[in-house]
Amino acid sequence: MFDPSLSIRKPWVLLCFSLFAMVLSHCSLLPTPSDPRFTALEPGEELAGGATTVFDTGPNAFAFSARNMSAARRTDFLVGNSFFEQNWVIAPASTQGRDGLGPLFNARSCSSCHLHDGRGRPPRNQEGMVSMLLRLSIPGQDPHGGPLPHPTYGDQLNERSVPGVPGEAETRLSYTEVPGTYADGTPYRLRRPQIEIHNWAYQAPSQALAVSPRVAPAMIGLGLLESISEADLLTNVDEADADGDGVSGRANFVWDAAAGAHRLGRFGWKANQPNLRQQTAGAFLGDIGITSELFSAENCGEGQDDCAKAPNGGQPELSESMLDQVTFYSQTLAVPARRDADAANVLAGKKLFYEAKCTACHVPSYTTPVREDFPELSNQKIWPYTDLLLHDMGEALADHRADYRADGREWRTPPLWGIGLLETVSGHMELLHDGRARGVAEAVLWHGGEAAAARERFRAMSATERANLVAFVKSL
Ligand code: HEC
Ligand code: HEC
Structure with missing residues (x-):
């Protein structure tokens, strides 16, 4: 049920604030009817990625290099791009430098x-997991406070394998329909996923195995997110909810293997990776079975003897320069410009986005500091709509798998930039960490925990208001 007290939890605060806002006509915190942010675009607002922004709106909209990049660096980008797309083959192979798969x-x-x-x-029908994966762990922590891998199956289920080595298991995904209604009586249906793992190749793990399903996120603007100053991100931390708005926001601190120290986590659905180089090396090993200097051991677990005996493609399989080039590629993919950002319904939706306090987590914008090594990412006003912090999103979204400081109910606020182009680029709008939401409205309806009040404000909106809010999100 919608609880009307949620929207006016502290009437006296609102009253004082309104009086204050009347005195200060340019109050920048509380949206007022005359707030210029909701009647026209703010400077640069449509340029989601600052000067890196590109203007393509077709199926390749996510695949461009930063628009402000020099020609020489664009060549490096294209080299990285080719390694990002290249298929790895089984070792040994005549194609040296790209063998070692698995x-x-x-x-x-x-x-x-x-x-x-x-x-x-998520997979459809019986197709098996293609662009989604399952992270695994058992109770406890590794020496750095990270998830404790299963001794045999490791920290990620690998369904595929080279000949002679069994794939670890098979998965089956099904959904249960969950009905609900908006406050105006309009019905909706959500789908709750269930994942079963069967045909384990080795001994089946105990009940205590934690499983976290995750779809691959889009690659746009990641270097800009990596560039945001740590101080700017940490100002939004409010662990004990000191401001009493029901939203806390915690930073994840995760192991940085190259630095040999804990660092602020920024990437992955639980902010479990500190930077793009480690994320990339981790993906090479965990997803493709390619070793690097950073992660040099093949991920063969206890008792996986065929895996341990299989030939490799060199030690390590990935050269340092290739890792650098793919990392550079991930750092310099551009962000597409917003579409229809100044349309009346979009601006009305923007106001609702602020009023519903979506901005408590989906923080609109930052200015990146100067990065000597990345002129194109330096000093850019960007609009990612994320705080990159962890939030308790309630029981319905919980994976019950801790990831460093992230507990089993916490997820990192994902950036919303580019979300309106997903349909065109990826051919679907399956949102949230496991792709359960079929579109923006369903994604919001799954919000719980710290975001329950924002969800209820959305549920209480009229059909036109909901459409405007969704139009705003899809203009990002
Ligand atoms: C099997 C599918 C799969 C493959 C192959 C894969 N990824 Fe990913 N990628 C994912 C998933 C799933 C996540 C989210 C991981 C998490 O939350 O723990 C991710 C996350 C990322 C991120 C962080 C994005 C963000 O918004 O936080 C980057 C960067 C990335 N991958 C790069 C790569 C690179 C480079 C490769 C090739 C070496 C690669 N990925 C291969 C599935 C894949
Ligand atoms: C308390 C923090 C918080 C608030 C408030 C919040 N969100 Fe979110 N939002 C998140 C987190 C965390 C996720 C990822 C959850 C997951 O994947 O399970 C998310 C996911 C989303 C997604 C899906 C993004 C994707 O890439 O799949 C959309 C769309 C979204 N939120 C819109 C909104 C809107 C609109 C509002 C306001 C009505 C809102 N959010 C309020 C934290 C928040």
Whole structure:
């Protein structure tokens, strides 16, 4: 049920604030009817990625390099792009430098999950997992406070394998329909996923195995997110909810293997990776079975003898320069410009987005600091709509699998930029960490925990208001 007290939890605060706002006509915190942010575009608002922004709206909209990049650096980008798309082959092979696939893997290339640099999705019918994967762990923590891998199956289920080595298991995904109604009586249906793992190749794990399903996120603007200053992100942390708005926001601190220290986590659905280089090396090993200097041991677990005996493609299989080039590629993919950002319904939806306090987590914008090594990412006003922090999203979205400081109910606020182009780029709108939401409205309706009040404000909106809010999100 919609609880009307949620929207006016502290009437006296609102009253004082309104009086204050009347005195200060340019109050920048509380949206007022005359707030210029909701009647016209703010400077640069349509340029989601600052000067990196590109203007393509077709199926390749996510695949461009930063628009402000020099020609020489664009060549490096294209080299990285080719390694991102290249299929790895089984070792030994005559094609030196791209053999070593597996022995256990999920896919043969980065782009098979991040197709067109877009988003993965859950499998349909009986197709098996293609651009989604399952993270695994058992109770406890590794020496750095991270998830404790299963001794045999490791920290990620690898359904595929080279000949002579069994794939680890098979998965089956099904859905239960969950009915609900908006406050105006309009019905809706959500789908709740269930994942079963069967045909384990080795001994079946105990009940205590934690399983976290995750689809591949889009690749746009990641270097910009990596560039946001740590201080800017940490200002939004409010662990004890000192401001009493019901939204806390916690930073994840995760192991940075190259630095040999804990660092702020920014990437992955639980902010479990500190930077794009480690994320990339981790993907090479975990998803494709390609070792690097950073992660040099094949992921063959206890008792996986065929895996351990399979030939490799060199030690390590990935050269440092290739890792650098793919990392550079991930850092310099552009962000597409917003579409119809100044349309009346979009601006009305923007106001509702602020009023519903979606901005408590989906923080609209930042200015990146100067990065000596990345002129194109430096000093850009960007609009990612995320705080990159962890939030308790309630029981319905919980995976019950801790990931460093993230507990089993917490997820990182995902950036919303580019979300309106997903349909065109990736051919679907299956949102949230496991792709359960079929579109923006369903994604919001799954919000719980710290975001329950925002969800209820959405549920209480009229049909026109809901459509405007969705139009705003899809203009991002
Ligand atoms: C089997 C599918 C799959 C393959 C193959 C794959 N990824 Fe991913 N990628 C994912 C998933 C799933 C996540 C989210 C991981 C998480 O939340 O723990 C992800 C996350 C990422 C991220 C972080 C994005 C963000 O918004 O936080 C980057 C960068 C990335 N992958 C790059 C790569 C690169 C580079 C390769 C090739 C070496 C690759 N991926 C291969 C599925 C895949
Ligand atoms: C308390 C923080 C919080 C608030 C408030 C919040 N969100 Fe979210 N939002 C999240 C998190 C965290 C996720 C990812 C959850 C998951 O994947 O399970 C998310 C996911 C989404 C997604 C899906 C994004 C994707 O890439 O799949 C959309 C769309 C979205 N939110 C829109 C909204 C809107 C609109 C509002 C306001 C009505 C809102 N959110 C309020 C934290 C928040």
